[in-house]
Amino acid sequence: MLATYLIGLREGLEATLVVSILVAFLVKSERKDKLKLVWIGVAAAVAVSVFFGWLLSYTETTLLQDYRQQELFEAVTSIAAICFVTWMIFWMRRAARGIAGELRNKLEDALAVGSLAVGVMAFLAVVREGLETSLIFYAAVQGADLNGGPLVALIGGILTAVAIGYLMYATAVRINLTVFFRWTGVLLILVAAGIFKYGLHSLQEATVLPGVNDVAYHAAGVLDPSTWYATLLAGMFNVTAEPTVLEVIAWVLYAVPVLVLFLWPARKPAPAPAPAPAPQA
Structure with a gap:
């Protein structure tokens, strides 16, 4: 539940920030009549994202009856999810500072094209986050006993993100987004490492990769599944008591090099050269 709450919070805040930038631009430019198009685009994006999440679940549970096919499907979705996670955290790390100006420029272009383009832009800005959320959520809860808990946690994370976004828009509340995205990025990298581990285990179960019986270590005494900390580590980062060698x-x-690259200080742009002095008369 903590992992899915983090996914909802992180992805939800990204989508909320995008929408708040669009809304603020329209309000300040006295084009409030276009706001309904933004909300229509957002609603359509949410509907497509929910449908995509349902389609993933329906494909595995109904369309794929063979156990090996189900394992292969889980492996493919897991690997696709970590690709999206990795791309997303590095993209946000690079683009966070200039995202507001970029969105304003795109919205100005959309307004010049016509009303429909405004709704399409809002749809595209949100649907990317929504599809990522559905895929990552599906990959993160594979093999878990759901009982509605992870889904409730995901929705809770999204609602928390919406509340934070509203407070930032409507009040003087300021959050250090650089710090927020850095530390949630670190946690998501560890979550993605667990998803990658699960994906390779699915390939082993499907006999695509060998070594399903080659256990790396036995740590049931330390990671007792009945304890809260073992449940937390397994649910968040897929750290289990008896993983295979390939899983470890x-x-x-995945985790070590991606963490190093993510936490490595970004190179600052070189200062612009000073203008040459004007020639004297």
Whole structure:
């Protein structure tokens, strides 16, 4: 539940920030009549994202009856999810500072094209986050006993993100988004490492990769599944008591280099050269 709450919070805040920038631009430019088009685009994006999440679940549980096919489908969605997660956290790290200006420029172009373009822009801005959320959520809860808990946690994270976005828009509340995205990015990298580990285990179960019986270590005494901390580590980062050798290698090979690259200080742009002095008369 903590992992899915984090996914909802992170993805939800990104989408909320995009929508708040669009709304603020329209309000300040006295084009409030276009706001309904933004909300129509947002509603359509949410509907498409929910449908995509349902389609993923329906495909595995209904369309795929063979166990090996189900394992392969889980593996493919897991690998696709970590690709999206990795791309998303590095994209936000690079583009966070200039996202507001970029969106304003795109919205100005959309307004010049026509009313429909405004709704399409809002739809495209939100649907990307929504599809990512559905895919990452599906990959994160594979093999878990749902009982509605992870879905409630995901919705709770999204609602928290909406509340934060509203407070930032309507009041003087300011949040250090650089720090927020940095530390949630670190946690999401660890979550993605667990998803990658699960995806390779699914490939082992489907006999695509060998070594399903090659256990790396036995740590049931330390990671007792009945304890709260073992449940937390397994649910958040897929750290389990008896992983295979390939699972451990996959977890480390993803988590360590990606964390190093993500936390490495960004290179500051070189200062612009000073203008040459004007020639004297």
